Amino acid sequence: MNTRSNPGNEHTDLETATRIAGLMHRKLQGTLDADGETALESWLRMQPESQRSAYTEMQEMPVIESAMQAFHRYDESAALDDVWLRIGEKEWQQKGKVRRLWLRAVAAAAVVLVAGSAALYIFSHKHRQTPGTSVAARYKSDALPGGNRAVLELADGSLIGLDSAGSGTLAMQGNSRIVKAEDGVVAYDDHAAQDAAVQSWNRVSTPRGGQYQIALPDGSKVWLNAASSLRFPVAFKGGERLVELSGEAYFDIAADAARPFRVAVTAPGKGPMTVDVLGTQFNIQAYGDEPLRTATLVSGKVRVSNGGSAEVLAPGQQAVLKGSHRLTVQEADIDAATAWKNGLISLENASIEEIMRQVERWYDVDVVYEGEVNQQFLGKIPRSMKLSDILKVLESTGWVHFEVNGRTVTVKP
Incomplete structure (x- = not known):
């Protein structure tokens, strides 16, 4: 199939970009079968030398990693500009506006499928809907990402909602003062109560969809992920x-x-x-x-x-x-x-079950499965994205599909 573009078949070009990017992704993972190899080689033979060279460059990890560093800053233009500097967009820019759109779509799709970014959704969603069942029908609900949410349980059973509490002193325990800083970090500002007869213990707990940072009485720092708890003494003895x-x-x-x-x-x-x-x-x-x-x-x-x-x-x-x-x-x-601590969901050599357990905890949803998805993913996705955007990035591989209804996500091959 000749994929050279004209203004009338932009939709087809973007579909082709997605399909070819999927083949590239499986090629890099070593999971591309004989039919896929044939399809990819056939497509490459039909491309000009500049595009064949670009395909080779796209397989080099420094290119991918550099693009991902920019993507992790949520700036798709910066990421693609960096890719183009490395693979020679300046030459291709002379080919015309529509051709540049197609080339950018190929690169965006390749980067997302190789490195797990959100770029493919950003590009393709502007131009097309998922074939078959409409997106609206499959995504009846959505969920926002988690945030800094936790509860501090004091030794006397008192509970303090850390996300809703203002900055300043939260409580006094003996001579020890519990303080919430302007940046939200909770700290114990005194090594007091060393000589107390009975050791007092506190607990910080995060719900699903929560995370929090706390400074312990000795100055150690702890970052809690979602659905976690840390029990610690008011003073270390x-x-x-x-x-x-x-x-x-x-x-x-x-x-x-x-x-x-x-x-x-x-x-x-x-x-x-x-x-x-x-x-x-x-x-x-x-x-x-x-x-x-x-x-x-x-x-x-x-x-x-x-x-x-x-x-x-x-x-x-x-x-x-x-x-x-x-x-x-x-x-x-x-x-x-x-x-997770760096604001990312890891897909590195992960099954869909491993990925969705992270999604469950961060988006406070329940996941059920209809059929098996026997693929290993790779890359990372920002945890700041809405649930629907995360799922659409995963769907862009062609390996998995989702339906969202209320707080339940259904996973299908």
């Missing part, structure tokens, strides 16, 4: 600093060699897991609905144990625990493990 985590959190621990920091990790129906640190940055994921619990070390040194085994991690490593099995250690994908 004795020879260790112990906190209890359920869900997912990123830790930046204040160094104190005399008092090691310990995270007791809990997940419903699963055995114990403990992370011991001195001064370091790491991510722990321990949701009850995830088959694996992980501790990913960004910097420093940690010891991860589950009662029956223990492993010491070096930066860039990840401890993995499946059920009550023995711990295993593997090289970590730091960007994927900490994507």
Whole structure:
């Protein structure tokens, strides 16, 4: 099929861009079958040399990563401008306005399918609707992304809604003052209550659709992901600093060699897991609905144990625990493990079930499945997008389709 454009077949060109981008995506993943190889090679043979060279450039990770860095700043023009600087748009700009539109559509589709960005939706939705059932019929409802939402439970049972509370002093516990800063971070501004007879414990909990940052009494910083909770003392006493985590959190621990920091990790129906640190940055994921619990070390040194085994991690490593099995250690994908903290949903080598569990927690929806989607995705999508936009980006691969009705998302092949 010759894809050279004219003003009368822009719709066809955009459809072709999407189809070819899908073939490129599967080619890069190593999942393109013989028919797909034939179709892609046939299309390439029909293109001018400049486009064949562009296809080669699109497969180079520095190009993709540079584009994604711009996309993560939610600026599609900057991202594509960066791509074009690398793959020679200046030459192509002389080909005419409509031809530039088609070339930009191809590049946008290639970048989204290779790197998981929202670009394809931005381009294609302006020109066409999803074939078959209308978008309006399939997306009866929508959901906004989550935000900074959490509840602080004090030792006496009092509850403080952190997202609705104003800045300033939230509560006094003995001589310790709990303060909400202008940027929303909650901190304990005093190491008081060290000599109290009874240790007091507080808990910060985020709902589905929530996240929050807190500074602990020792100055350590913790970012809580959605549907998570952290229990911690008003003041750290004795020879260790112990906190209890359920869900997912990123830790930046204040160094104190005399008092090691310990995270007791809990997940419903699963055995114990403990992370011991001195001064370091790491991510722990321990949701009850995830088959694996992980501790990913960004910097420093940690010891991860589950009662029956223990492993010491070096930066860039990840401890993995499946059920009550023995711990295993593997090289970590730091960007994927900490994507949520950086405002992204990670698709890296993820199944649709893994992706949708993230969607459930962040958008506070329930997901059901009709049929199987046996594909591994890759890339990252901004968590600031509406639910419908996230789903349309995933649909752009052609591998999966969705219907949204109320708070329920149905996944179909």
